[in-house]
Amino acid sequence: MEKEFVSLIKKNESIILKICNIYCKEIEDRQDLHQDILVQLWKSFPNFDKRSKITTWMYRIALNTAVSRYRKEKKVPIKEAISERLVSDSSNDDENVRLLYLAIEGLNKIEKAITMLYLDGIKYKEIGEIMGLSESNVGFKINQIKSKLREKLKIDML
Template identity: 40%
Template sequence: MNKELEHSFVEQLQKHQNIVHKVCRLYTNNADAHNDLFQEITIQLWRAFPKFRGDAKFSTWMYRVGLNTAITLYRKSKRSINTQEFDSVEFKIKAEEYDDTEEQQLKLLYQAVHQLNDIEKALVFLYLEDKDYREISATLGISEVNARVKMNRVKKKLKTILNP
């Protein structure tokens, strides 16, 4: 890969790395698994970056790759995530620490979200990121109507989990 492409990728990843951290937070339960998933998503983003055409915003594309990677790995392992070695490119990105001292309400919400299935988690994540249903449907590859219906069902499910 050429240096210009590498520079562009690193710049975009640094700018939007919180997206990856949030995906990792949804699909992992500890710091090691979080770091492993962050690395795997970064690898998948790098591999797919030359094919990124710019039809969608970079952040939307990043959500899609990140969520697909997390869901695929989660389904394969269910408990631990195996990472791949990636020695050919060295990324000099300082990983921002994700603040685990969040408010109690947020912790309860994450506990409830962990009880959802993979697609429901992705819906909640994108909804909490203030994505509109058009962007949610584009990211998840479902219709806008389907995204709305699923989101309403997920909201009811979360209310039941949080207020038994």
């Protein structure tokens, strides 16, 4: 079981890293959250029933851990400066990408999670499974998020 778990983590660690980058500003906090997520995944692994995809299960555990930690640490502001971390983590200097990340910065924690999943190409049904929402609710929320981002980008570009 341990070898299977380690293999699973190595194969899908980018999921954990993305979530840590979205929810934590400081590197020490990202490392702590990474550890917390690994612990929760390990504790939950024996109960994984394989009815959903492994990535869906990982996203759900990781996001729940991040959101729970976020709620406990009331010192973290709602608007995190994720744009600098995400843009600095990529070599893409495209101004449109930078503006998009700046707009994403203004979203709340749930909207950020949905946006991350959507940008990762996850289907609405799977986003719903991860976030505990219906597929139609996911579609509705994504449309709301797109509207917010369009409005924010329109304002920023003036």
